[in-house]
Amino acid sequence: GKYRVVSTKPMPGTRWIRLLSDQDCRVEICTDKKTILSVEDILALIGDKCDGVIGQLTEDWGEVLFSALRRAGGTAFSNMAVGYNNVDVDAATKCGVAVGNTPGVLTETTAELAASLSLAAARRIVEADEFMRAGLYDGWLPHLFVGNLLKGQTVGVIGAGRIGSAYARMMIEGFKMNLIYYDLYQATRLEKFVTAYGQFLKANGEQPVSWKRAATMEDVLREADVISLHPILDKTTYHLINKESLSIMKKDAILVNCSRGPVIDEAALVEHLKVNPMFRVGLDVFEDEPYMKPGLAELKNAIVVPHIASASKWTREGMATLAALNVLGKIKGYPVSTDPNQVEPFLDEKSSPPA
Numbered sequence: 001g002k003y004r005v006v007s008t009k010p011m012p013g014t015r016w017i018r019l020l021s022d023q024d025c026r027v028e029i030c031t032d033k034k035t036i037l038s039v040e041d042i043l044a045l046i047g048d049k050c051d052g053v054i055g056q057l058t059e060d061w062g063e064v065l066f067s068a069l070r071r072a073g074g075t076a077f078s079n080m081a082v083g084y085n086n087v088d089v090d091a092a093t094k095c096g097v098a099v100g101n102t103p104g105v106l107t108e109t110t111a112e113l114a115a116s117l118s119l120a121a122a123r124r125i126v127e128a129d130e131f132m133r134a135g136l137y138d139g140w141l142p143h144l145f146v147g148n149l150l151k152g153q154t155v156g157v158i159g160a161g162r163i164g165s166a167y168a169r170m171m172i173e174g175f176k177m178n179l180i181y182y183d184l185y186q187a188t189r190l191e192k193f194v195t196a197y198g199q200f201l202k203a204n205g206e207q208p209v210s211w212k213r214a215a216t217m218e219d220v221l222r223e224a225d226v227i228s229l230h231p232i233l234d235k236t237t238y239h240l241i242n243k244e245s246l247s248i249m250k251k252d253a254i255l256v257n258c259s260r261g262p263v264i265d266e267a268a269l270v271e272h273l274k275v276n277p278m279f280r281v282g283l284d285v286f287e288d289e290p291y292m293k294p295g296l297a298e299l300k301n302a303i304v305v306p307h308i309a310s311a312s313k314w315t316r317e318g319m320a321t322l323a324a325l326n327v328l329g330k331i332k333g334y335p336v337s338t339d340p341n342q343v344e345p346f347l348d349e350k351s352s353p354p355a
């Protein structure tokens, strides 16, 4: 191979390796058993010649790594993730390295996990499973593990992009929930879907569903029964959910997070869960992964899973393939405009929704 492409982790499937090998690339896969590679580990992998790298969301891709990659002749980096808060895109741009991510293929898989956590929290699946396994079930009782009915309740979505919209559709169509959402951008297709589905229900003599685009995030927090977080993580969304925002939510609300841990002030959440036993959460991500804030693991009203939202076989193979294509496209000099996965600059306070 004329080009050297490094993957910092073995990735699912073989298609991504074939794609690169068929196009003059020698693929090197790091076999270090350590789960999280340090900047030093990655510098050693880059070495003196490296054309592109496929990296992971656990790695800190900043100035140091991008300038090393550029010195080694590299021009391409792809995260194997849709989120790229671990990547300093400005530093990459300054160094002349293009950055890719892997949206699309994980939308439904991630939304399905958010829906799973919503249902598991509403029906107290994990607590009930533990109870059963502990041999505590000694007969049916009217009060045993009573949870929340979703039908007719309101689902709140914070960040109605691809994943948030897919999740909303599942909850609306599957459980006939009403929608309230907050996003800088109008989710036009989602609104149209809810309107059409509401008309369908009405025509069939059923209670229709409705949608509302909230003017503020607080409106969603106050009104929704189940709230799922789908923003990107940047300085505008850090600790979006904190002591104050938790205090305005319903006492028996369900909160789900499959975005990024630091979107929630996790210590404040632990305190909130302790004093509000009817409030339940489903968490896929944590503020200081792989750790949980003290107390969280002991709480019965929290369901916790280890950042597995995109973990279906089809999706993970697709993410690996997209990451490989991102790197290959740049190395081969395809025009950037044909690369749908080159990341956009982060949204910040200054960006405003298009008219």
Ligand code: GLV
Pocket (backbone or CB within 6 Å): 057, 080, 081, 082, 083, 084, 106, 310
């Ligand atoms: C996973 O968390 C991703 O951003 O793809």
Ligand code: GLV
Pocket (backbone or CB within 6 Å): 082, 103, 104, 107, 160, 161, 162, 163, 164, 230
């Ligand atoms: C991420 O893919 C999103 O737009 O929700």
